[in-house]
Amino acid sequence: MVATVMTTAYLGLEARSVEVQVQIGGGLPAFIVVGLPDKAVAESRERVRAALSSLGLSLPPKRITVNLSPADLPKEGSHYDLPIALALLSAMGLIDMEAMSGYVAVGELALDGRIAPSPGVLLAAMHALEQDSGLICPAVQGSEAAWAGDLEVLAAPDLLSLLNHFKGTNRLLPPQAGEVIEASTGPDxxxxxxxxxxxxxxxxxxxxxxxxxxxxxxxxxxxxxxxxxxxxxxxxxxxxxxxxxxxxxxxxxxxxxxxxxxxxxxxxxxxxxxxxxxxxxxxxxxxxxxxxxxxxxxxxxxxxxxxxxxxxxxxxxxxxxxxxxxxxxxxxxxxxxxxxxxxxxxxxxxxxxxxxxxxxxxxxxxxxxxxxxxxxxxxxxxxxxxxxxxxxxxxxxxxxxxxxxxxxxxxxxxxxxxxxxxxxxARTNAELNTEMLERIATPDKAGQALLAQAADAMRLTARSYMRVLRVARTLADLAGQEGVNRIHIAEALSYRQQVPVA
The missing domain is CATH 3.40.50.300 (P-loop containing nucleotide triphosphate hydrolases)
Known part of the structure; x- marks a missing residue:
């Protein structure tokens, strides 16, 4: 029998589904992790072993194989500790496998069974929401995961409290979203x-x-x-x-x-x-x-x-x-x-x-x-x-x-x-492309004449020319004007002068 728990792998701001598969079979006692793990993932064997030992549990004297699927996707980070431990507990019959099927789990395990924070919890929560699943994460990051939206978040301080939750003896309360910082404290x-x-x-x-x-x-x-x-x-x-x-x-x-x-x-x-x-x-x-x-x-x-x-x-x-x-x-x-x-x-x-x-x-x-x-x-x-x-x-x-x-x-x-x-x-004028500039930043005739003259005199590149138009559009916005005029072009050109080289 193979027990599975879902987790994620991070590629930039993209979270990809990873299935943690655990099989306990016959053979010489061993604990093997496969599926292109890095050093941190491979070392999870010792952290999982120690965390279970802190609960009074020991690994069965059998061959334990952990597969991180898909096997060709690189697995990096310590957030695989918790899903490996949960899949192992499911394979040992201590957690109902069906109960785990609706969750994505991330978190690092301490040797005493605490669930330590790991990077990427908010990204994992967004991924779990897309998959219509819940999220299991460290307690200190529950407020972070709660920002993802309407999903069930189990924020557990340690492995024991998570076990008690699934057994129904001590339910975990849903975390509240963290505070929003509004005011800047920099110089005036x-x-x-x-x-x-x-x-x-x-x-x-x-x-x-x-x-x-x-x-x-x-x-x-x-x-x-x-x-x-x-x-x-x-x-x-x-x-x-x-x-x-x-x-x-x-x-x-x-x-x-x-x-x-x-x-x-x-x-x-x-x-x-x-x-x-x-x-x-x-x-x-x-x-x-x-x-x-x-x-x-x-x-x-x-x-x-x-x-x-x-x-x-x-x-x-x-x-x-x-x-x-x-x-x-x-x-x-x-x-x-x-x-x-x-x-x-x-x-x-x-x-x-x-x-x-x-x-x-x-x-x-x-x-x-x-x-x-x-x-x-x-x-x-x-x-x-x-x-x-x-x-x-x-x-x-x-x-x-x-x-x-x-x-x-x-x-x-x-x-x-x-x-x-x-x-x-575009969010700002600095992001406007050439097509949009022609539609909303074309200057009046006087401005066009000045810009053409300056382009020759200052030897503006095509990029510089477009950036002058972007700045001129911003100057018009600051002045509350719909069109770009000669005065906006003139001021924008005054800032195009590069650092003088003597």
Whole structure:
């Protein structure tokens, strides 16, 4: 007789059904796991053995074979512990096999029988809902699984409580969905002194989801401006919050089942590897570009990143996804992020200041800025120079608008983009394709003449040309205007100037 329990395998944000089959047969005593398991799955034998021992149970002195079907699908992670243990208990006659047929089980087992958390529970819950099944998961992740919708969730703290539930002696209560985090706790734009041009560029970037590059000397406020971005972005919609949380669940960073309506803000160090930034590794995990999905990826000291690492961003910026190819799997993660980058104009940072610039200026600026490839710079919509803050700006009280005021304008601009979503299929203007731009962002005659003249003078590529139109469309949305005019084209072109190379 073969006992079976359903579980899942994760390939990116796709959950695939895996059937855990356990057979106890004759032969020399052995405990074998087959079905393309990785090291963590193969080690589940010892964890399952110890967990059953903590309940006063011992494995029968027979040949125990565990098959993870389909056998050609790679099995990774410790979440197979619980389904293997439940299938084994069913084969031993301690749990009714029929009772287990309507559940998907995930969870890691501790040696004392506790059910420990494992990544991907929200994804498993969504999969169980699609299969019209219930979910068995760790108790600490029950609030996470409850966000999946109308499905039965058995969130058990340990293996004993799960056994008692199926025997009917002590029923498990359904978990409640976790809290929703609404408010951002980042810096306020009112703290930024001066920098009107940079503040304007930040607002445009937030309103249209555009990529932004700030260049300026040390201490000018580039990092502070970037850290203010979450405070002016609109909250995530319910569907978006669930999408972001699924990525966090697979990465194992979703804490206490809390969903957040605050857009992600990721700021990796410039020593980050390619796998850390775009995803990958021995066990494929989402990288920073996916953890920043529908939010902001802030890269400070941009030229200090390895050039190959930066160039790996080019495809995700265009496609909104990142595909990681391996010999045994092809995994795709969402990566619709907004790039905000900051850099010094040269290695010493004081290019243009005759009193503080190094002796190699301006040659050092050319060498420093050449670390960033032209194709990557071409994908950045807004380029802005951040000038040093004057002493007079620091001394007098700030009269700048706060984040709440700017956020209201950003939300209004995004609302106009949402009204066009059925027509365009794009969440923001930064996602508009060429066909949609021709329909909703064609400028007036004066704007067309200016754009044609600038395209020749600035030698705009086709990509740059379209990005100018996207920014102009956002400027029109901020102004509450239906059409794109010459003034919008002119301002959009002013941000197309790349970081100057001396």
């Amino acid at each position: 734009l009112a703290q930024v002194k001066g920098q009107e041009t940079a503040r304007r560029a930040l607002e445009i970037a937030a309103a249209g989801g555009h990529n932004l590059l700030m260049s300026g000397p040390p201490g000018a406020g580039k990092s502070l401006l970037a850290s203010c971005m979450p405070g002016i972005l609109p909250p995530l919609e319910a569907e978006e919050a669930l999408e972001v949380s699924m990525v966090a669940s697979v990465a194992g960073t979703l804490e206490q089942g809390q969903l957040s309506r605050i857009r992600p803000f990721r700021a990796p160090h410039h020593s980050a590897s390619m796998a850390a930034l775009v995803g990958g590794g021995l066990r494929v995990k989402p990288g920073e570009v996916s953890l920043a999905h529908l939010g902001v990826l802030f890269l400070d000291e941009l030229p200090e990143f390895q050039r190959a690492v930066l160039d790996s961003l080019r495809q995700p910026i265009e496609a909104g996804t990142v595909s990681i190819a391996r010999a045994n799997a092809h995994v795709t993660f969402p990566a619709r992020f907004q790039l905000v980058a900051a850099m010094n104009p040269c290695k010493c940072g004081y290019l243009g200041d005759p009193a503080r610039a190094c002796s190699r200026a301006p040659r050092c600026a050319a060498d420093y800025q050449a670390k960033i490839s032209g194709p990557l710079l071409d994908r950045i919509d807004l380029h802005v120079d951040v000038e040093p803050v004057l002493a007079s700006d620091l001394v007098r009280p700030s009269q700048a608008e706060n984040s709440q005021t700017v956020r209201a304008r950003v939300i209004a601009a995004r609302a106009r983009q949402q009204t066009r979503r059925k027509q365009t299929g």
